[in-house]
Amino acid sequence: MELKTKKINLSTGGPLVAVINEKDAKDLGLHPMDRVKLTKIKSKKEIVAVVDISNKGIDKGYVGLFNELFKELNVEEGNNIEVSYAPQPESVKYIRNKLNGIKLSEKEIYEIVMDIVSNKLSEVELTYFVAAVYKVGFDLKESASLTKAIVDSGTKLKFNSNIVFDKHCAGGVPNNRTTMIVVPIIAALGYIMPKTSSRAITSPAGTADTMEVVAPVALNENKIVEIVKSTNACMAWGGAVNLAAADDKMIKVRHPLSLDPEGMLLASILAKKKAVGATHVLIDLPYGTGAKFATKSIAKKLGKKFMALGKLLDMKLKVVYTNGSQPIGNGIGPSLEVEDVLSVLKGDGPNDLRNKAIYLATEMLKMINIKNAKQKVIEVLDSGKAYKKFQEIVVAQGGNKNIKVGKAKYSFEVKSASNGKISRIHNKPIAKLARLCGAPNDKLAGLYLRVKVGDHITKGDILFTLYAESSSKLNYAVNMLKKLKVIDVN
Amino acid sequence: MELKTKKINLSTGGPLVAVINEKDAKDLGLHPMDRVKLTKIKSKKEIVAVVDISNKGIDKGYVGLFNELFKELNVEEGNNIEVSYAPQPESVKYIRNKLNGIKLSEKEIYEIVMDIVSNKLSEVELTYFVAAVYKVGFDLKESASLTKAIVDSGTKLKFNSNIVFDKHCAGGVPNNRTTMIVVPIIAALGYIMPKTSSRAITSPAGTADTMEVVAPVALNENKIVEIVKSTNACMAWGGAVNLAAADDKMIKVRHPLSLDPEGMLLASILAKKKAVGATHVLIDLPYGTGAKFATKSIAKKLGKKFMALGKLLDMKLKVVYTNGSQPIGNGIGPSLEVEDVLSVLKGDGPNDLRNKAIYLATEMLKMINIKNAKQKVIEVLDSGKAYKKFQEIVVAQGGNKNIKVGKAKYSFEVKSASNGKISRIHNKPIAKLARLCGAPNDKLAGLYLRVKVGDHITKGDILFTLYAESSSKLNYAVNMLKKLKVIDVN
Numbered sequence: 001m002e003l004k005t006k007k008i009n010l011s012t013g014g015p016l017v018a019v020i021n022e023k024d025a026k027d028l029g030l031h032p033m034d035r036v037k038l039t040k041i042k043s044k045k046e047i048v049a050v051v052d053i054s055n056k057g058i059d060k061g062y063v064g065l066f067n068e069l070f071k072e073l074n075v076e077e078g079n080n081i082e083v084s085y086a087p088q089p090e091s092v093k094y095i096r097n098k099l100n101g102i103k104l105s106e107k108e109i110y111e112i113v114m115d116i117v118s119n120k121l122s123e124v125e126l127t128y129f130v131a132a133v134y135k136v137g138f139d140l141k142e143s144a145s146l147t148k149a150i151v152d153s154g155t156k157l158k159f160n161s162n163i164v165f166d167k168h169c170a171g172g173v174p175n176n177r178t179t180m181i182v183v184p185i186i187a188a189l190g191y192i193m194p195k196t197s198s199r200a201i202t203s204p205a206g207t208a209d210t211m212e213v214v215a216p217v218a219l220n221e222n223k224i225v226e227i228v229k230s231t232n233a234c235m236a237w238g239g240a241v242n243l244a245a246a247d248d249k250m251i252k253v254r255h256p257l258s259l260d261p262e263g264m265l266l267a268s269i270l271a272k273k274k275a276v277g278a279t280h281v282l283i284d285l286p287y288g289t290g291a292k293f294a295t296k297s298i299a300k301k302l303g304k305k306f307m308a309l310g311k312l313l314d315m316k317l318k319v320v321y322t323n324g325s326q327p328i329g330n331g332i333g334p335s336l337e338v339e340d341v342l343s344v345l346k347g348d349g350p351n352d353l354r355n356k357a358i359y360l361a362t363e364m365l366k367m368i369n370i371k372n373a374k375q376k377v378i379e380v381l382d383s384g385k386a387y388k389k390f391q392e393i394v395v396a397q398g399g400n401k402n403i404k405v406g407k408a409k410y411s412f413e414v415k416s417a418s419n420g421k422i423s424r425i426h427n428k429p430i431a432k433l434a435r436l437c438g439a440p441n442d443k444l445a446g447l448y449l450r451v452k453v454g455d456h457i458t459k460g461d462i463l464f465t466l467y468a469e470s471s472s473k474l475n476y477a478v479n480m481l482k483k484l485k486v487i488d489v490n
Numbered sequence: 491m492e493l494k495t496k497k498i499n500l501s502t503g504g505p506l507v508a509v510i511n512e513k514d515a516k517d518l519g520l521h522p523m524d525r526v527k528l529t530k531i532k533s534k535k536e537i538v539a540v541v542d543i544s545n546k547g548i549d550k551g552y553v554g555l556f557n558e559l560f561k562e563l564n565v566e567e568g569n570n571i572e573v574s575y576a577p578q579p580e581s582v583k584y585i586r587n588k589l590n591g592i593k594l595s596e597k598e599i600y601e602i603v604m605d606i607v608s609n610k611l612s613e614v615e616l617t618y619f620v621a622a623v624y625k626v627g628f629d630l631k632e633s634a635s636l637t638k639a640i641v642d643s644g645t646k647l648k649f650n651s652n653i654v655f656d657k658h659c660a661g662g663v664p665n666n667r668t669t670m671i672v673v674p675i676i677a678a679l680g681y682i683m684p685k686t687s688s689r690a691i692t693s694p695a696g697t698a699d700t701m702e703v704v705a706p707v708a709l710n711e712n713k714i715v716e717i718v719k720s721t722n723a724c725m726a727w728g729g730a731v732n733l734a735a736a737d738d739k740m741i742k743v744r745h746p747l748s749l750d751p752e753g754m755l756l757a758s759i760l761a762k763k764k765a766v767g768a769t770h771v772l773i774d775l776p777y778g779t780g781a782k783f784a785t786k787s788i789a790k791k792l793g794k795k796f797m798a799l800g801k802l803l804d805m806k807l808k809v810v811y812t813n814g815s816q817p818i819g820n821g822i823g824p825s826l827e828v829e830d831v832l833s834v835l836k837g838d839g840p841n842d843l844r845n846k847a848i849y850l851a852t853e854m855l856k857m858i859n860i861k862n863a864k865q866k867v868i869e870v871l872d873s874g875k876a877y878k879k880f881q882e883i884v885v886a887q888g889g890n891k892n893i894k895v896g897k898a899k900y901s902f903e904v905k906s907a908s909n910g911k912i913s914r915i916h917n918k919p920i921a922k923l924a925r926l927c928g929a930p931n932d933k934l935a936g937l938y939l940r941v942k943v944g945d946h947i948t949k950g951d952i953l954f955t956l957y958a959e960s961s962s963k964l965n966y967a968v969n970m971l972k973k974l975k976v977i978d979v980n
Contacts, residue, residue: 010547033746057500131621256523
């Protein structure tokens with residue numbers, strides 16, 4: 001059937017969708033979510049799209065094309081195109097197979113991922129894929145196939161070195177901003193570490209949000225390669241780079257139910273490392289009450305899978321298990337975390353953040369058999385070489401050499417109501433308060449801790465300070481204090 | 491944040507979706523598939539919608555409203571509305587619970603279904619619900635809750651009678667158009683049978699497609715009640731009536747993977763019976779090679795669940811298991827099936843269709859303890875009373891009393907290449923050929939069988955005739971003959 005194109009000036013966010021009037025749909029024998037083949041009359045160019053049937057907005061005789069499809073088909077408004085029924089891509093069959101408990105081959109997973117990245121699967125089909133991996137699971141071989149396919153779905157970086165470092169932390173612990181210390185240490189020691197990080201989704205700050213306080217982080221592939229060539233490292237926002245393109249689309253449909261299908265999670269993490277050419281990857285899995293993993297043995301189960309998958313992917317991995325039962329560092333929120341990072345890079349505290357960064361950097365050096373690794377790390381930190389390297393990276397990314405962090409306009413001090421010893425600092429309420437204050441969007445907002453577990457305090461001592469850029473946000477956070485158990489004093 | 495409304499003249503097909511520019515989304519801390527609360531400045535009317543983030547089509551400062559949302563919010567283009575973050579509905583949590591293997595309460599299922607029907611769930615969330623029921627399953631109690639909730643989600647019909655008949659056939663067998671014979675028999679005997687049927691999705695004809703050859707079937711609730719009051723029965727298309735509104739939305743997302751989660755399938759079928767007020771329901775489960783159930787024992791497993799669910803729903807059910815290994819009747823395709831139906835109603839053959847219709851009608855009468863049931867059924871059929879009733883219903887629905895069926899312009903006879911006995915007629919290739927000829931959209935298209943299993947034939951005898959309304963469709967079907975195993979002669 002020949003239909004006239006009509007541009008729909010909207011994105012679907014991925015899938016190629018064509019909208020057809022319900023009368024035309026009936027004539028073509030189409031049902032919602034079926035597929036159509038669109039053929040340009042002159043050039044014979046063909047594109048298959050998912051069909052959306054509407055009784056409004058698209059008149060009989062027209063086919064509405066969402067942005068992605070309009071662009072892909074490369075037509076003008078009002079062109080005649082031939083529209084006919086098209087079968088589903090084979091990958092939908094593989095998704096159904098997975099949902100039915102059947103193992104997928106490397107080729108099948110590759111096809112699914114390529115169809116995801118080229119927008120051939122509808123959101124509903126993609127959701128079934130996530131649900132299938134969540135309920136049925138992926139074995140290690142399937143996870144390795146998924147990782148490789150995700151890597152192939154995007155851009156790959158290549159550096160002229162046998163050792164390219166990367167690190168990953170499972171998250172859930174406020175501040176814990178070790179990346180911004182470890183990267184300049186490793187780079188100052190002469191090794192390559194092209195780090196990409198995420199922004200916060202539910203936390204008060206991601207590494208990308210924090211780094212953005214001092215320098216632009218939305219760097220493209222060419223820029224990353226250039227910066228790494230000149231400084232050995234970078235600290236970029238992963239979302240601005242087309243690494244692991246298919247992964248972002250899967251994460252989108254995982255979001256509504258906050259699903260972390262293990263086989264997908266492992267692939268997602270390692271694909272991003274593999275895509276930047278990483279050969280040596282340190283995985284930090286914090287455990288403890290309030291951390292992502294309640295106990296060390298739970299963390300170890302995942303750690304073993306990481307190791308096994310790393311082997312299949314020909315990457316050298318090391319997993320460390322760290323105590324994540326209280327925040328690491330004092331500041332929570334982008335600028336407040338930068339303050340801690342700068343302080344450590346200048347050879348000062350907070351001690352827990354300094355010690356953890358030293359530990360992680362040391363473990364990384366040990367992966368390549370460097371002797372006196374810890375000593376070398378401390379030397380590069382205390383000599384100011386790491387700080388100088390940090391400045392270099394900041395400047396290379398387009399930031400200012402004279403790194404300055406402002407202070408929020410509004411603040412509120414929370415004091416202890418009794419004498420005693422700090423027995424616990426609750427991660428989740430801390431994160432929540434910092435978000436209520438405006439972090440991560442308000443860069444100066446957040447919370448600054450004055451105590452750590454084990455500290456002895458006197459009634460009236462400041463436990464923490466809330467910072468906000470607007471009085472209403474500060475008030476809202478202050479009001480929430482009554483409802484939250486933030487710090488236990490015994 | 492205050493944004494100006496912009497009408498998007500397109501339907502989502504259900505979910506309430508608001509489109510926001512990515513800059514505004516960042517300021518609001520929104521991620522794709524999050525929700526926003528939209529508040530009209532003056533009236534304070536609030537609606538929660540799923541957010542779609544776009545960098546095209548919607549400028550900063552605007553919020554795009556798809557048809558459903560625009561209508562629900564009852565605004566004009568360019569109105570100012572307050573837009574803020576909103577949490578997910580509770581029902582999303584229940585869906586996640588189900589996916590994690592947790593049983594759902596009646597109240598929770600009710601809430602999910604009501605959120606589906608009022609378009610509060612996104613397609614992705616709805617897909618997770620289907621996937622969860624598919625993988626985790628529903629127990630009978632959950633299926634009963636789902637059935638009741640689906641019934642409550644739509645319009646309910648009520649007839650002033652203690653006995654309201656209905657029937658259901660699991661499908662998969664070509665022709666098998668017993669409904670159009672059973673309904674007039676039961677109605678002629680003085681019982682109420684307000685039948686709604688579906689159109690074909692993958693078969694060459696549904697009862698609604700077939701009935702449509704002789705009368706309109708897109709009847710609304712009032713019309714159905716009126717027709718049943720005057721004639722005791724109707725044969726309407728279920729899709730035109732707002733019975734089981736939530737079910738249609740679930741079926742839409744089940745379609746891409748052709749998923750039939752059992753707990754959902756049972757609820758879907760019985761909800762439509764309950765919604766028309768049915769008290770006595772006959773379920774026909776055809777079994778055999780090429781039928782929906784390969785063996786009788788597989789069919790019986792489902793039959794038992796139907797019976798148990800019927801009990802929980804306070805409906806009287808009877809399940810019959812019939813041989814479905816070859817087509818019932820001769821014509822396949824809407825008009826060709828009508829020919830068979832009319833022939834039987836006039837006291838003639840095809841014998842298999844006549845006998846099955848008599849059997850089903852008899853079994854229904856036995857459910858209410860009618861004596862000499864079979865004799866009564868045959869009498870009403872052979873006396874022409876059933877045909878007269880059929881005419882009455884056709885006229886009441888808006889059809890012509892003088893029922894006439896045309897013949898397709900193009901035909902092709904398929905002859906036997908050898909002498910022998912018909913050992914098998916393959917259901918699926920038969921259905922495929924009829925669809926290739928144009929059924930169900932081309933009403934006159936399809937296939938007419940001249941033989942049945944067990945018949946002795948001579949080389950050159952006609953096995954079946956293909957009918958089409960266009961020569962190209964006929965040629966396409968004829969070409970496919972070589973590739974298909976349609977009838978086995980031994």
